[in-house]
Amino acid sequence: MHLTAEVREVEKLTARVKLYVLELKERLGSWPGQFVMVWLPGSGEIPISVARERGREIWLVIARVGRVTGAIHEEVGEGARLWIRGPYGRGFSTSPGRHLLVGGGFGVAPLLRLADELRALDGPVEVWAALGFKSADDALLLEEFKEVVDRVTVSTDDGTLGEKGLVTDVVELDWPNVVHASGPEPMLRALAFSCLQRGVRLEISLERRMRCGLGLCGSCEVESTGMRVCRDGPVFDARLLASAEFARRSLEVWA
Amino acid sequence: MRTEGGVGAETRPSERSAGGWALEVELAGLRLANPTVLASGVLGTSASLLARAASSGAGAVTTKTLTLHPRRGNPNPVVVELDTGLLNSMGLPNPGLEPFLPEIRAYRSSGLRSPLIGSIWALNSEEASTMASMIQEAGANAVELNVSCPNASKDELDTIGSEQLVRELVEAVRRSVSVPVFVKLPPLHWGLTKLAGAAVDAGADVLVATNALRGMAIDVRARRPILSGITGGLSGRALKPVALRAVYELYGEFGDEIQVVGVGGVQDWRDAVEYLLAGASAVEIGTALIYRGLSVFRRVASGIEGYLREEGFHSVEEIVGAARRG
Numbered sequence: 001m002h003l004t005a006e007v008r009e010v011e012k013l014t015a016r017v018k019l020y021v022l023e024l025k026e027r028l029g030s031w032p033g034q035f036v037m038v039w040l041p042g043s044g045e046i047p048i049s050v051a052r053e054r055g056r057e058i059w060l061v062i063a064r065v066g067r068v069t070g071a072i073h074e075e076v077g078e079g080a081r082l083w084i085r086g087p088y089g090r091g092f093s094t095s096p097g098r099h100l101l102v103g104g105g106f107g108v109a110p111l112l113r114l115a116d117e118l119r120a121l122d123g124p125v126e127v128w129a130a131l132g133f134k135s136a137d138d139a140l141l142l143e144e145f146k147e148v149v150d151r152v153t154v155s156t157d158d159g160t161l162g163e164k165g166l167v168t169d170v171v172e173l174d175w176p177n178v179v180h181a182s183g184p185e186p187m188l189r190a191l192a193f194s195c196l197q198r199g200v201r202l203e204i205s206l207e208r209r210m211r212c213g214l215g216l217c218g219s220c221e222v223e224s225t226g227m228r229v230c231r232d233g234p235v236f237d238a239r240l241l242a243s244a245e246f247a248r249r250s251l252e253v254w255a
Numbered sequence: 256m257r258t259e260g261g262v263g264a265e266t267r268p269s270e271r272s273a274g275g276w277a278l279e280v281e282l283a284g285l286r287l288a289n290p291t292v293l294a295s296g297v298l299g300t301s302a303s304l305l306a307r308a309a310s311s312g313a314g315a316v317t318t319k320t321l322t323l324h325p326r327r328g329n330p331n332p333v334v335v336e337l338d339t340g341l342l343n344s345m346g347l348p349n350p351g352l353e354p355f356l357p358e359i360r361a362y363r364s365s366g367l368r369s370p371l372i373g374s375i376w377a378l379n380s381e382e383a384s385t386m387a388s389m390i391q392e393a394g395a396n397a398v399e400l401n402v403s404c405p406n407a408s409k410d411e412l413d414t415i416g417s418e419q420l421v422r423e424l425v426e427a428v429r430r431s432v433s434v435p436v437f438v439k440l441p442p443l444h445w446g447l448t449k450l451a452g453a454a455v456d457a458g459a460d461v462l463v464a465t466n467a468l469r470g471m472a473i474d475v476r477a478r479r480p481i482l483s484g485i486t487g488g489l490s491g492r493a494l495k496p497v498a499l500r501a502v503y504e505l506y507g508e509f510g511d512e513i514q515v516v517g518v519g520g521v522q523d524w525r526d527a528v529e530y531l532l533a534g535a536s537a538v539e540i541g542t543a544l545i546y547r548g549l550s551v552f553r554r555v556a557s558g559i560e561g562y563l564r565e566e567g568f569h570s571v572e573e574i575v576g577a578a579r580r581g
Contacts (some may be wrong), residue, residue, distance in 0.1 A: 001335065004476045037332070041477035045331035068331075083477065085336070212334045214545045217345055218300030218319065226303035 002039055002083035003028075008057065010078050013140040016064045017106045018073055022082060024056045032114035033091025033180075033205055033235040036060075037213045039083040040076065044068035047210045049182075049234070050087060051109035051141075052116060061109035061140070088213050089234050092180050092203050096123030100176035101149070102191060104132045104167055104183025110205055111182055112141055115148045126150050128176070132167025132187070136160035166190070173200050180235075181205070192238040202238040277570045278560050280314070282514060282537055283435035283460040285370045285396055287314035289556035290531065290571050294518050294541030295320050295374040295399060295439065296345065302361035309362075309369035312552035314537065318359070320374040320401045321390070323382050325351035329406070329484040335472045340491025340520065341542045342472055344484030346406045347376060352386050356393040363394035370396035372437060376404060378414060380427030387428040387436075397434050400424055402454075403441035403466035405488035416441070418453040425457035435460040437516070440505075442468050442497045448508045455509050462509065463516045463539070464501040468494055491542035495520030499533050506534020506576050522547060524558020531559070531571065532578040 009021035028036070030050045038060065039045040046068045052059035064073050076082060092114045099118055101111040108131050118127050127149040133139045134157050145152050154162030155170045163170045168190040173179065181191050182205035195202035208220035208229045215231030222229060227236065278289040292315040293299065293308040299319040308316050328348025335342040349355065352375070362371055373395030377383035387398045402421050405412075414420060421438070428436050438454040440447065442465035451462050467488025472481045480486075498519030505515050517530030518539035527538045543551050559571065568574055 001337070001472070002474060002481070039332055039481075041474065041479055044483070081476065083474065211328075211331060211345065211348075212343065214334060214336070214341075215548075216297045216341075216343075216541070216544060217333070217348075218298050218304050219348075221301055221304060224301070224303050226301075226307035228304075 002085045005058075005082050005084055007076055007078055007080045007082060010076070013061070014106075014138050017140055018062055018064075019051075020060045020062055020072075020076070020082070022058050022060060022084070024058065024084075027056055028053055028058055028087055030058070030087035030113070031091040032094060032117045033110050034087035034089050035110075035234060036084040036086035036088070037210075038062075038072070039085070040068060040072050041083065043071035043075075047088075047207075047213060047230070049110040049113070049205070051112050052144075053113065059109075059112075061106055063106040086213070089230055090232065092205075092235050093178065094118055094121060096121055096125050097177040098175060099125070099127045100171070100173075100179045101127065101129040102132075102167060102171055102179060102181040102183070102187075103129065104187040105134070105138060106140065107183030107205070108141055108145075109182070111180060112144055112148075114180055115145060119148045128153070130155070130167050130171045132156070132170075132183070133161070134158065168194065173198055177201065178203065196238060203235050204238055205235045206233050278556055280537055280571045282315070282516070283397065283437075285315065285435065287370065287537060288368065289314040289552075290527070290537040290559065291552045291555050292372070292516065292537050292539040293317055293552075294539035295372075295401065296343075297541040297544060299374070300349075302358040302365065305358070305362045305371065306365050306367055308549065308552070309367040311549035312556055313369055313540075314552075314556070315370045315372055315396075316362075317372040317399060317539070318355070318374050318395075319349055320347055320376045320404060321349050321352045321355055321386070322347060322376050323352055323386055325349065325354070329482070332481055332483060333487075335481050335487070336545075337472065337489075337491075337493070339493035340489050341545065342470055342482060342487040342489050343467070344406050344482040344487035346484055347404055352389055356389065359390065359393040359395055372397045372399045374399040374401050374439070376401045376407075377424060378411060378420075380423045383424045384427040384431040387431045391432040391434050395434065397437055397461075398428055398432055399437040399439055399463060400428055400459075401439045401466070402450075403439055405441070405467050405469040405486070406484060416450075418450055421450055422453040422457045425454050425459050429458035437461040437463050439463040439466055440501070441466050442494065442501055442519070447501055448504060451505050451509060455513055459513060461514050461516055461536075462505050463518060464505055465494070465498040465519055467519075468497060490519065492520045492522070495526060495529075499529055502530055502535050503533040503578070507579060510534055510576055510579075521555065522551070524555050524562060527555050527559055528562050528574070531574050532576070534576040534579060536572075536575050
C-alpha cells in the first residue's frame with residue numbers, strides 16, 4: 001500500500017524541474033540511489049529517485065518529462081499530498097575513500113543523497129562532484145552539493161557556467177577509487193567507456209520505463225541483459241553491463 | 256540490500272543428488288530437472304529474463320501471455336502490495352506474438368534445458384490456432400492457453416469463461432500443434448470441473464490451476480481505487496488455499512487422464528509439497544520472486560528434495576496426489 005506524504009515545500013529549480021520536499025508519517029529509510037514510486041491519484045505513478053532524506057522528510061527532484069510529471073507540476077503545491085511506495089532497488093556502494101560523483105542535468109539528484117551519506121561516514125572520505133548541464137539556466141542543487149562535498153566542478157555545453165564542454169570531457173578519472181554517475185545515457189556510456197578502459201570502478205544509475213517496481217513484470221529490463229532496473233538496479237556496476245547490448249551501444253558512441 | 260546472482264552466474268541444478276533422490280519430473284512428456292516452473296506474467300518478457308530464471312533453477316519457464324496483436328496494457332499504478340499477496344492489473348501488455356518469436360528462438364538456442372512454455376491469449380479458434388502454430392514453430396516446448404486472465408476487459412471475461420469457447424479454443428490449439436497443450440484455469444468456486452472437463456475433452460494435456468483471483472484495493476486518503484484498471488488479479492499468499500483446493504478437486508476428477516500443475520502462493524518447499532500432495536505434478540512460482548528473489552527456485556527444489564529424503568520417498572512422482580490416497 002502507498003504511504004501518504006504531505007508536500008511541505010515546492011521550489012522551482014529550473015524552467016522544467018521542481019524540488020518537492022515531502023513529509024512522511026515515519027522514516028522512509030532509503031539507501032542512496034534507491035527510488036520510490038510516486039502516485040498522483042487520477043494521473044498515474046512514476047519512479048523518482050530520492051535526492052535527500054532527513055528524518056521523516058524526503059526530497060524528490062521532479063522534471064517535467066511527461067503526462068504524470070506535468071500533472072504533478074501543475075496540480076501539486078505546498079500543503080497538497082502525494083502517495084509513495086518504496087524505497088526500491090539497489091543503490092550506490094558507500095565506503096571510505098575517494099569518491100567522484102558525475103552528474104548530468106536533473107540526473108544529479110540521487111548523487112546528492114549519496115553525498116550526504118558519504119559525508120556521514122566514519123573514516124577518511126573525500127568526495128568530489130562534477131556536474132554538467134546544457135546551460136547555466138539548467139544548473140540545479142549547486143549550493144546543496146557545495147555544502148556537503150569537498151569540491152564541485154561545474155560544466156555547461158555552452159560555457160555559460162563553469163567550464164565549457166561535456167562533463168565527461170572535463171572530468172579527471174585518475175584520482176578516485178570509485179566513480180558514481182547519474183544522468184543522460186550518452187553521458188553514462190561515454191563515462192563507462194573511459195572508466196572501463198582505465199580500470200576505474202564505476203557505478204551508474206539507469207532509467208527505464210517502469211511498471212511494477214517489484215522485479216516481476218520485466219518492463220524495465222536493460223536490453224538483453226536480464227537485468228531489471230527496478231530490482232537489480234537502478235545502480236549497476238558498469239562491468240556488469242560491459243558484455244551486453246549496453247556496452248555495444250557505448251562503443252557505437254565512440255565509433 | 257538484496258543480492259542476486261548475475262546472468263549465467265549460477266550453476267545448473269543437480270538433476271539427481273548423490274543420495275539418489277530424484278527431483279526430475281515428467282510433465283506431458285517434457286522433462287523438468289525439478290518441479291518448479293516460472294509462472295506466466297513474471298519475468299517472461301524476454302529471452303534473457305527467461306534464461307535468467309532457468310539458470311536460477313526453474314525446471315521450466317513460461318512466457319508472458321502473448322496476444323496476436325500488440326497490447327499496451329494499463330497505465331500505472333498496476334500493482335498494489337498487500338500483506339496477503341499482490342494485486343496486479345498489468346492488462347496483458349505484450350508486443351504481439353510475431354515480434355516476440357525471436358525471443359523464443361533465442362531462449363531455445365541458449366543451451367538451457369528447462370523447457371519453454373509459450374503462453375497465449377486468444378478469443379476465437381482461428382487466432383488460437385494461428386498463434387499456437389507460430390509459437391511451436393519458433394521452438395516452444397509446450398503451449399499454455401490462458402483462458403483466465405483477470406485483467407482482460409469485461410467483454411473478454413464474459414466470453415472467455417464459457418465452456419463452449421474453452422472447448423473450441425483447446426480443440427483449435429490441439430489440432431494445430433504436436434507439443435503438449437496446457438490450459439490455465441481461473442480460481443472458480445463453482446463450475447471449475449465443468450470448465451476443466453471441457454478442456455480435457457478437447458484434448459488438453461495439462462491443467463494449470465489457477466490464475467489470480469479478481470480483487471481490488473482502495474486508498475482511504477485518496478478515496479479511490481488504487482489500480483488504474485480498478486480491479487486486478489490477486490496472487491501470492493492469499494491465493495494459495497484457493498488454488499490448492501482447485502488442484503485437489505481437479506486431480507480427483509481428472510487425475511487418471513491428465514496432469515495438473517499448481518500455481519498460487521508458493522513461497523517455500525512446504526507450499527510446494529502441499530500442491531504435490533494435492534495432486535500437482537509441478538508447481539509454478541511467480542509472486543514469491545518479490546520476497547525471495549530468483550533463488551526461490553533452487554531453494555524450493557532443494558526443500559522438496561529434503562522432504563522426500565526425510566519421509567523416505569525416492570521421487571517426486573511418489574507423492575503426487577498422496578493426500579487423496581490418505
